[in-house]
Amino acid sequence: MQRREISKTKYLAVFATTTLIFVIGVFIGHEVTIMKLNTIDDLEQNMKVDTMAIELQYLLIAEDPCSYINATPLTEELYGIGTKLDYMENQLGESNPSVLRIKEYYSLLEVRHWLYMKKVNKECNKNSALILYFYSNEGDCPTCKEQGFVLNYLHTKYPSMNIYSFDTNIKDIALDTIKQDYGIKKETPILIINDKVYVGFMSSKDIEKLT
């Protein structure tokens, strides 16, 4: 018969090594995530500056500002940030405080861009489609993911179509004002297409007909 011994030192050494590698792995992942959140933060700051610049450009060019207007780069900038924000939301979860903070700021940038585009549409006789989309990701909107996908697709198909997505659960004075103006309640998804409110899911064809 052979005595069966367990080397406690060996198990402890393995435990320590595994924990160390594990913690390093988690730490690196955490740092990369923070880096990415900071990237979005920076992009938002850049966007803020760019928005101000284009607004000022409009005011400064006294004579026929409409012929100078090119909002496409700014729209793409906004869309780029939105895509990155979506990605981080998927990674970290919708209730992550950093995601929520960035999203709140992003919503304000969207409102500002929307107001600017409205003004350009009105004063320059342009006809860019403006869509406001209110969603909820708190589990009370089963078709919101699908609606988001459809809107993404439409933006790819029609780059001039401006889509502004808002989390209906974000508490913000500007957003609350828009909701109040359009008489929006809790139910989602809600689309405001050319100032008309539509409640419930809409396919790409339904939206294309209205724009």
Place this chain on the structure above:
Amino acid sequence: MNFDYILMYVVSYFGLFTSIFFLLTLLENSKRLKNPKLKTFPKVSIIVPAYNEEKTIAKTVKSLLNLNYPKDRFEVIVVDDGSKDNTFKVASSFKVKNLRVFRKENGGKASALNFALDLCSGEFVGALDADSFVTKDALRKIVGYFENPQVMAVTPSLKVYQPISILQKIQKIEYIFGTFLRKIFAFLGSIHVTPGPFTIYRKVFFDRYGKYDPNNLTEDIEIALRIQTHKFIIENSVDATVYTIAPKTFKPLMKQRLRWYVGFINNVFNYKHLFSPKYGNLGMFVLPAAFISAFLVIITLFYTLYKFTSNTIQRITNWIAIDFDLKRLFKWNFDAFFINLNSIAILAILALIVGIMVIIIAKVLSKEKSSIKVSYIFYLLFYWFLYGLWWFLAGMSKLTGKKIYWGHKSL
């Protein structure tokens, strides 16, 4: 924290812990990898239990007769376990002194082995399934280990014979990985399966502690656990190679695995006293880890299936909503931002690196010459899926009491 994260953290920690434990074990025993020198040639009896194996038995017997071991120091005993084909005729066609062929009524593999144990004249006894073939020097490499009187069994290293189908190729890598594990378990005193193909035993063990259990689904697990219960040693010769024919298609593979896994569960329950510090690494780490890994892999399997199904449904619903105008969606815009490097991804990369390390070491240990091919990637990425499936089906079969079959005899 959501369930994905918790599950992945637990799985990766467990995987890392066991891998590091095994690699450290290999490192501290690296000087014990060589087989002990053979000083004498004790007599060995090899039993070949066969049931309807007319296609492969000739090759099996030939490989045994070709062993570079003195002919008068080993004998081959073929037991035809009531085959309905020409197994007996084929086996009897060999006219050599050290081969005897018997025929008996069908009773299952263990009964065939027990039948032959009474006829053996060797100090050591082993079996070779009739679908397996030994390499020339396998016996020489094994017998040296019996210099230590505490050693009651020595296991060989198994390889898949001429893999053709993708499933066989995946099994080939699984067997290479098994070679690594068996050697590690030998170092830990924790071998709990003495494979049917060519494990050699000290015959006195059967005389003292009884023969094979004919009512057991996996007699090779039962005998190993019995040896462990009596605290004897089971060794492994990592380069004593035995080739075995692996199931080619899914159905026979599933049948084989169900038998193995249900057999494992049954035997471990029967030998539950082994879960004790008295049995060292076997009781405190190796056996519990087998069950923990089974539990984790089943949860991961079902969670992955659930995620995959719900994502697929979501995707199809999305595509319907855009009238399947998919060409617009596949725009390739590279942005490093979208490379997933969160904690889970980093841990998955680490696990993959450790997995590749283990496969390379296992390949070197088993002296496998073929190069690393696509099947290795398949193995690393998808094998766990099959592993989870076997465990789940075995668990279900155990819970529902559904019968498992070996040969034509149900147990």
